[in-house]
Amino acid sequence: MPHLMLKDLPRYECLLEAAREFPDLDASAAEAYLHLLRTADEVFALNSTQLTAHGISHGRFGVLMLLWRSSEPRTGDVPITQGPCGPRTPAELADAAGVTRATMTGLIDTLERDGFVVREADPSDRRMLLVRLTKKGENFLARFLPIHFREVRGVMGALSESERKTLVRLLGKIQQQAAKHAPTSDSASKLT
Template identity: 60%
Template sequence: MPLLLLKDLPRYECLIDAAKTFPDLDPSACEAYLYLLRTGDEAFRITDENLSAHHISQGRFSVLMLLLNKSECCGAQPRTPAELAELCGVTRATMTGLIDTLERDGLVTREPDPVDRRMMSVKLTARGNERLGEVLPGHFRRMAALMSGLTESERKTLVSLLLKILDRASAIGSRPPFAPSESASPAA
């Protein structure tokens, strides 16, 4: 689902005009923000097209990828539903629904946690691995195609810039909302 419903973004000159009415509007910040959202929407759309062709949702794909990463990188240690919910940024109830459908389709299994028998662990099944083997080649090709317009150096710069934005988002998210007459200072 797109975050930004605009396909045609306002011209910079229009943002400058709007800043006359809305003094808190920083035209260059607004332009960069709108392009960030628009680009994110397009990247999401490209990923979603591939996942839809394989009849899998973004949420289910995220869970499968977290379980794949855990098994491939860290010695096949399953994750608890609570860990998966935290890593996906969803509620535990939402994660339960995702796991239920993945388990119904035979892509994951729930097992008693080997350390704490009161807990359940979620593991990727052989069928789940196969399914990812079908989805990932197209996913990786689309990702590479999308980023192919950037050099390696530009990609590193992009990552660095996006990390700065993520850092600011974390800082802003932990503060109370701005009052109507208050504006964010660049150093805030």
């Protein structure tokens, strides 16, 4: 599951040396870049381990989370009239999760096989399906989420409240910059 190849990152001095050969190499930028990918990878791996131990994959967990967010307006005193608050159909789930519809089909297949969700026909549009958490799926989340949240708290416990704020701020800047560089949706914006 790791994204960043390189078990041990090159040391700063190595980067400086390499920068002599490649003038485009900015040592401190590269260092921050590598650490970012590396840290995220490690945190991700931790999460992966936990998920695997509970017999579920990242993709499937993501789907369950989305369904849970969709079908959970019951904490307050909101009447459960219809609750059309989140993604329900495979296409919506795929969009929210950032995967293709084809991938979502596979994820739902497995989740349905394991009894965590069910597919129901949409009465108003026969092309569509509605995906719903089963009791078993809800029970799984009720059991697993506290464990998950404890791990998140444990890992991020390395930072103080203000450090977390700083981190989020710095990451936000990087995200913005990355979005600028990325010709994600409309590439015909600035640089032709």
